[in-house]
Amino acid sequence: MSENRQSSGLSPVNLDTIETHDYDVVVVGAGGAGLRAAIAASEGTARVAVISKSLLGKAHTVMAEGGVAASLGNVDSDDSWDTHFYDTMKSGHFINQYRTAEIFAKEVPDRVLELETWGAVFDRTPAGKIMQRPFGAHSFRRLAHIGDRTGKELIRTLQYKVIHQNVDIFQEVTTTRLLTDEEGRIAGLFGYYREDGHFVVFRAKAIVLATGGFGKAYKVTSNSWESTGDGAALAFRIGAELMDIEMVQFHPTGMVWPPGVRGLLVTEGVRGEGGLLYNSKHERFMLRYDPVQQELSSRDVVARSIFKENQAERGTPHGGAWLDISHLPATMVKAKLPGMYEQFLSLADVDITREAFEVAPTTHYVMGGIRVDPETEATNVPGLYAAGEVACGLHGANRLGGNSLGDILVFGRRAGMAALAYAQSVDYPTLIPAQIEEEVRRVLAPFSRQDGERPYHMMSELQEIMTTYAGIVRSGESLAAGLEHLELLRLRAERMAVQGSRAYNPGWHTVFDVESLILLGEAVIRGALARKESRGAQWRTDYPEELPEMGKVNFVQTWADGHVVVREEPVEPMPEHLAKLFESDQAPGVVRQAARKANQGGGS
Amino acid sequence: MSEEMVLSVFRGDQTGGREEEFHVPLETGMVVLDALHYIQAEHAPDLAVRWNCKAAHCGSCSAEINGRPKLLCKTRLDQYEGQVVHVRPMHAFPLIKDLVTDVSSNYRAAKQIPAFSPRTPAPFTMYQRDVDRVQEFHQCIECFLCQDTCHVLRDHNARDRYFGPRMMAKIAEWEMHPMDTQDRREFLKDVAGLPMCNVTRCCVEVCPEHIVITDNAIIPLKERVADLYWDPIRAIFRRFQRSSTSSQPSSTVTS
Numbered sequence: 058m059s060e061n062r063q064s065s066g067l068s069p070v071n072l073d074t075i076e077t078h079d080y081d082v083v084v085v086g087a088g089g090a091g092l093r094a095a096i097a098a099s100e101g102t103a104r105v106a107v108i109s110k111s112l113l114g115k116a117h118t119v120m121a122e123g124g125v126a127a128s129l130g131n132v133d134s135d136d137s138w139d140t141h142f143y144d145t146m147k148s149g150h151f152i153n154q155y156r157t158a159e160i161f162a163k164e165v166p167d168r169v170l171e172l173e174t175w176g177a178v179f180d181r182t183p184a185g186k187i188m189q190r191p192f193g194a195h196s197f198r199r200l201a202h203i204g205d206r207t208g209k210e211l212i213r214t215l216q217y218k219v220i221h222q223n224v225d226i227f228q229e230v231t232t233t234r235l236l237t238d239e240e241g242r243i244a245g246l247f248g249y250y251r252e253d254g255h256f257v258v259f260r261a262k263a264i265v266l267a268t269g270g271f272g273k274a275y276k277v278t279s280n281s282w283e284s285t286g287d288g289a290a291l292a293f294r295i296g297a298e299l300m301d302i303e304m305v306q307f308h309p310t311g312m313v314w315p316p317g318v319r320g321l322l323v324t325e326g327v328r329g330e331g332g333l334l335y336n337s338k339h340e341r342f343m344l345r346y347d348p349v350q351q352e353l354s355s356r357d358v359v360a361r362s363i364f365k366e367n368q369a370e371r372g373t374p375h376g377g378a379w380l381d382i383s384h385l386p387a388t389m390v391k392a393k394l395p396g397m398y399e400q401f402l403s404l405a406d407v408d409i410t411r412e413a414f415e416v417a418p419t420t421h422y423v424m425g426g427i428r429v430d431p432e433t434e435a436t437n438v439p440g441l442y443a444a445g446e447v448a449c450g451l452h453g454a455n456r457l458g459g460n461s462l463g464d465i466l467v468f469g470r471r472a473g474m475a476a477l478a479y480a481q482s483v484d485y486p487t488l489i490p491a492q493i494e495e496e497v498r499r500v501l502a503p504f505s506r507q508d509g510e511r512p513y514h515m516m517s518e519l520q521e522i523m524t525t526y527a528g529i530v531r532s533g534e535s536l537a538a539g540l541e542h543l544e545l546l547r548l549r550a551e552r553m554a555v556q557g558s559r560a561y562n563p564g565w566h567t568v569f570d571v572e573s574l575i576l577l578g579e580a581v582i583r584g585a586l587a588r589k590e591s592r593g594a595q596w597r598t599d600y601p602e603e604l605p606e607m608g609k610v611n612f613v614q615t616w617a618d619g620h621v622v623v624r625e626e627p628v629e630p631m632p633e634h635l636a637k638l639f640e641s642d643q644a645p646g647v648v649r650q651a652a653r654k655a656n657q658g659g660g661s
Numbered sequence: 662m663s664e665e666m667v668l669s670v671f672r673g674d675q676t677g678g679r680e681e682e683f684h685v686p687l688e689t690g691m692v693v694l695d696a697l698h699y700i701q702a703e704h705a706p707d708l709a710v711r712w713n714c715k716a717a718h719c720g721s722c723s724a725e726i727n728g729r730p731k732l733l734c735k736t737r738l739d740q741y742e743g744q745v746v747h748v749r750p751m752h753a754f755p756l757i758k759d760l761v762t763d764v765s766s767n768y769r770a771a772k773q774i775p776a777f778s779p780r781t782p783a784p785f786t787m788y789q790r791d792v793d794r795v796q797e798f799h800q801c802i803e804c805f806l807c808q809d810t811c812h813v814l815r816d817h818n819a820r821d822r823y824f825g826p827r828m829m830a831k832i833a834e835w836e837m838h839p840m841d842t843q844d845r846r847e848f849l850k851d852v853a854g855l856p857m858c859n860v861t862r863c864c865v866e867v868c869p870e871h872i873v874i875t876d877n878a879i880i881p882l883k884e885r886v887a888d889l890y891w892d893p894i895r896a897i898f899r900r901f902q903r904s905s906t907s908s909q910p911s912s913t914v915t916s
Contacts, residue, residue, distance in 0.1 A: 112711070113768060114803055115719045173783035176776075176835065178792050178799055185786040203799060209718065210799060217831075220768070221776045228765070252757055281713040315690020321716050395800075400716065403735055405690065513702040557707030560674065561758040564706030 070497045072490055076257045080106045080225075081480040082473070083246065083261040085232050085288060088116035089208075089465035090445025090472070091267030092215035093168075097473030098265070099222045103480060106225045106259065108248065110283060113228055114216045117269050117281050118465065121208025122324035122396060123192060124200025125466070126459030127165040131186040133197035133646075135653065138162040140196050140646030143638050145460060148194045148355045149424075149453020150593045151608050152301060155631040156431040157450035161460075161467050168466035169201050177214040179203050190393075191329045192458045194355040196644040200459040205324045205396040211462055230257060233569055234496045235264065235291045235441070236488055243440030244486035246291075247496045251566065254559020256497065260488055262480035263440045265472045266292060266427065267465075270446040272305075274574045274581070275420035275528065276520040279311055279322035282570075288447040290573035292427050293580070297436045299614040300449040300626075302425035302577065303584030304594050306456055307529045309359035311419025313377040318404045320419040323380065323397060325458040327409075328352040330393050332382035334363070335413065336371040342378070357455040357593050360418040364529055367417075377417030382409060418529055422461060424452040424594065425584065428613060433475035434468050440479060440486075444472035454593020503568050509554025512567035518546055519574055527582050532599045536586045543582065547575050579621055580614050587612045587623045666738055668696055670708065671749040674758045680747065681705075687738060693748060694722055694733035697760075709759035717869060720804030724760050725749045730806040730867045733760075751809040753820075764805055770824040774832055775848060779840040791839050797877060798834035800870040803827065807864035807874060813857050823854030826864035826874045833878035836885070846889045855882055 082098040084091045087109035099105040109116065128136040142162035146153055173179065173187065179201045180188040191198045203210045220226070229251040236258070238244040245260040271286030272278040293299055310323040328334070334352050336342045346362040347354035354362075363378045373379055382390055387410035391398050394409075401407040407414045426449035427436055434442045445465040452460065503509070526539025550572065555565045590604040591597050610625045630636075638645050666687050669680040683704055685696040694712055701708050712722040715734045722733035727747050738746065754762035779785070807826035813819050824832075832849060835841055849855040862875045872878075889895070 111713055112721065112764065115713045115721050117714075119719045119802075120714050120716065170783040173785060174779060176779075176838065178787075178796055178838070180796075181787060181789040181792060183788075185788045186784065203796065206718070206800065209802070213799070213801075213803075217771065217776065220772045226768075228768075252763075281715065281719065283713060316688055317691050317695045318716075396718070403717070404692070404737075511702070511706065513706065517702075555706070561709035561761050562707045563701060563709060 070494045072493055075493070076255065077260065078106065078257070079260045079485060080104045081261070082106075082263045082265065082476045083108060083259050084265045084267060084473070085246065086116065086267035086269060086445070086447070087111070087113055087226070088118040088267060088269055088445065089211050089215060089462065090469035091116070091265070092212070092219045093466050093469030094265045094267055094444055094473030094476070095219050095224045096215065096222055097470045098477040099224045101477065103477055105223065106227060107219065108227045108230050108232060108246075108259070110229065110231045110251070110287070113220075113226060114212055116212060117284055118208045118212040118462075120279070120281060120322065121211070121462050122205045122322060123326040123329060124190060124202030124207045124459050125165070125169055125211065125462035126192065126195060126199045126457065127169045127201055127463060128162065128197070128199060129166050129169065129187060129189060129201065131182055132189045135646045135650035136197040136199060137646050139638055140644045141165070141199065142635070143644045144194060144196055145451070145457055146453070146639070148455050148457045150455060150603065151453065152592070152611055152628055153453030154431050154450035154629060155635060156629065159635065160431060160471075161451055161463060164467045165463040168463065168470065172211065172214050172466070175214050175218045177203075177210050179210070190326065191353060193325055193328065193353045193359065194350060194457055195459065196647050200329070202326070204392070205326050205394045207462060211466075231566060231569065232287065232291060233500055234492070235295050236492050237295055237438070238486040238489065241296065241438070242486060243438060244488050247493055249500065249559070251561055254562065254565070258488070258493060260485060262483050262485060263442065263476035265476045266441065266443040266447050267445050267469060267472070268447045270423035270426070271574060271577050272420045272422065273570070274520065274523045274578050276517075276524040277311065277320040278420040279308055279320055280420065285570035286573045286577040287569070288443065289426055290576045292436060292438065292441060292443065293576065293614075293616050295438060296616070297438050297441060298428040299580055300425055300428040300611050301454070301584065302423070302449075302580045302614060303588055303612065304424035304452075304454050305420065305581060306356060306422040306424060306594050307360045307418040308421035309356055309363055309418055310380060310416035312405065313373070313375045313415040313417045315405060321400070321404075322419065322421070323416050324394070325356070327380060327382055327394060327397060330382065330390075331385055332380050334359070335379040335381060336366045337373055338371055340371070342366050342371070355455055356458065360529060361596060363416075363418055373415045375415055375417070377415045379413040380416045381413035383411050383413065387411075422446060422456055424454065424456050425449050432471070434472035435475060440483070442472040442476045444468040454595060503553050503555040503565060506552060506554035509552040510549050512553050512555065512564050512571055515546065515550050515553060515571045516567055516574075519543075519571060519578060522546065523578050523581070527578070527585055529596065531585050531595070531597050533586065533597070534599070536582050540579065540582050543575065543578055550575055583621050583623050584612050584614065666696065666741070667745045668693075668700065669745050669747045670697070670700065670760070672705075672708070672759050673756070675756055680749070682745075691738045692734055693726055693736045693738055693746065696738055697733065697748070709757070709761045711761050718802060720802030723751055723804045723806050723809065725751060725809070730809045732804060732806070732869050735869060751805070753809045753811070753815040754805070766820045767803070767805055767808065767825070767827060770828050770853075771831065773852060774828065774835070775843045775845050777835045777838060777841055778843045780842055781840070785840050787839050794877065795834050795837050797872055798830045800872055801827065801830055802870060804869060806867045806869065810863045810867045812861065812863065819854070819857065823857040826858070826879065828853060829855065829858070829882060830872060830874050830878045833882055836882065846886050849882055850886050850890060855879070855886060858883075
């Protein structure tokens, strides 16, 4: 199967020899959203496949730590969907799609309980229910968790569920192109097996993209190598719309030292369990930036606060802040944060039960993504669906901790169901051979280039550009400079060259990652330039205020004739019964709680 | 601190291979995976190594470092100062290329395990003390280092007859779940090959999550199977019950 055809970029393409499969629904991505979509799509007799560029169970979901947010009310009985909805919209600075947030808040408790039915074992309350912990900017203790390894619990549960379903799983297959038919509808996809580099075509009636985000566009990131935005780039190139792509979340607490672990996530659960942030003068600086929520303010606020402390030269030796949980009993820290304890001990020689440790903001999540319908996760390309981090709508300008694990469950399921319904309503599409021929040549081209650019070096240069010019702090000037650098890099990247054979060749794999990231990097910068204000994760020094008129628009991007085009779309206004929730400056559940307590007080 | 480390990395595939030496500048806190990334970027762009999270959460970067099964992302380089660091693929799995092996046998085994099947749908009432022991198995990152070190798989190449420590922990996780209704004892004995484990505890030693697989998963499972098949009183009952059939349990423990 594996042939070392270094020069075959120039030889004629024989389509008959390419391995081909037919499926009703193909899910690209095997993280939480993809697996949940596959489970939903395989409820009937449809032919369903999952394609994953890693091994099963290794996707980025496994990295999620703190928990999944759901208003189960097991710890705080006043919690309810409307309070979760309120918190989500408020932290998203109201450019979220209200309907997406409404569906999410209403459905996520059922999705969490469903995981329990499938074998997930969350930590328990004394009454034997699922335990819930506090997290930044959630009004109540809301995050169901298992220690600080909740993502692992999710992916493992879904992974073992899916292998017992009627789903075919293709591991370590990279998708390089989505295929369309004559009418522009989804027809399938083209990819290759990483193991030996042989090509594969999937003909599919419907495709669900669940490929995650693109945190790898930045130098300091909590994301694994996989987060290269493949799905968003693949969809964008065939005409799908991106939205609010400038909204990149910088998590306030990543590891800082030693250099090899810089960016590695330190769960918000540390602060949820009582961890406190200090600057070099041993001041709890969050008391100044957000006296009410303090350490548990929203991520955009905490990340900016740490950044500002460093600007004011009150940072730690390696440019961060001190996070301290050593005032809590060591046994409790080890029980609730076992991963953090182990991670710092083995990688940084720090015992977090005894001393404070350095943290600094790290690229964590992309709120923006493919524009989808809130009910079905359908994109504007017929037959194409998107769910999870690759999609846009739930989080607005800032994501709440714990909302992404809920997102992938709720909308993974909905995307799978909608893709199945669509697949049942159409015949198998007709592939266009020219698309496949063109892709074979494009994918093989790096092998035939002599003395070209090295993919790994292109990757680090891209990360340097995005970090310097379009990072946590931006301005019109920095963004314009970033765009120029990126354009030069894009031209050089056209000459990327690869050594060796097609068999498990990471240099070759990196070529496609770099191409996706350059495209999305441009989209981030163009979106950030268009949004002339500061809102949530977007912090522009030349427009430091959040502007009411900008709160009424989403920025939608399309790819036309090789150019990114940005346009404004009005944010869908909330219906009256939901808008009313925001008339008080307190969340609905908090108001109810106060009323209940007043009643109890009056009655006693 | 020395300026430079020497890594001797296996390069090759099913047709053969050998170790190649690379010089890597040492940085504070560097792990072996960092060194391999340096080698990819500067010397050998096609060096195959599987990795994802680089935080010991995903269990992708399993390999053998100076003969010990370890995660590349969790193994600090400074502990080997003054030595050549030999990096080789996991021995118990078929080689694909360089440090990447074919671990698909694990997924084929996993598919055969009778799934968790609760008495009722959630919400369950379960207390922390009741779930502590199964939560231990939930810590598994599926790095398969336990499979790599297990002599049944490693030295006797018996992947088709014994599912290995990882899968025993998975089965234990479901068997010991307070709400589970499945009986996997026959499966454990006849399909999963539980009797082939002779409790040498090597898997416990290499587990990066410190799961006590042998004592907490395998031995209790063996006891459950023994209760069913080798309890003398039950055996007499069974003889009466099955006197008309020919399917007598006749397995012996293979070591």
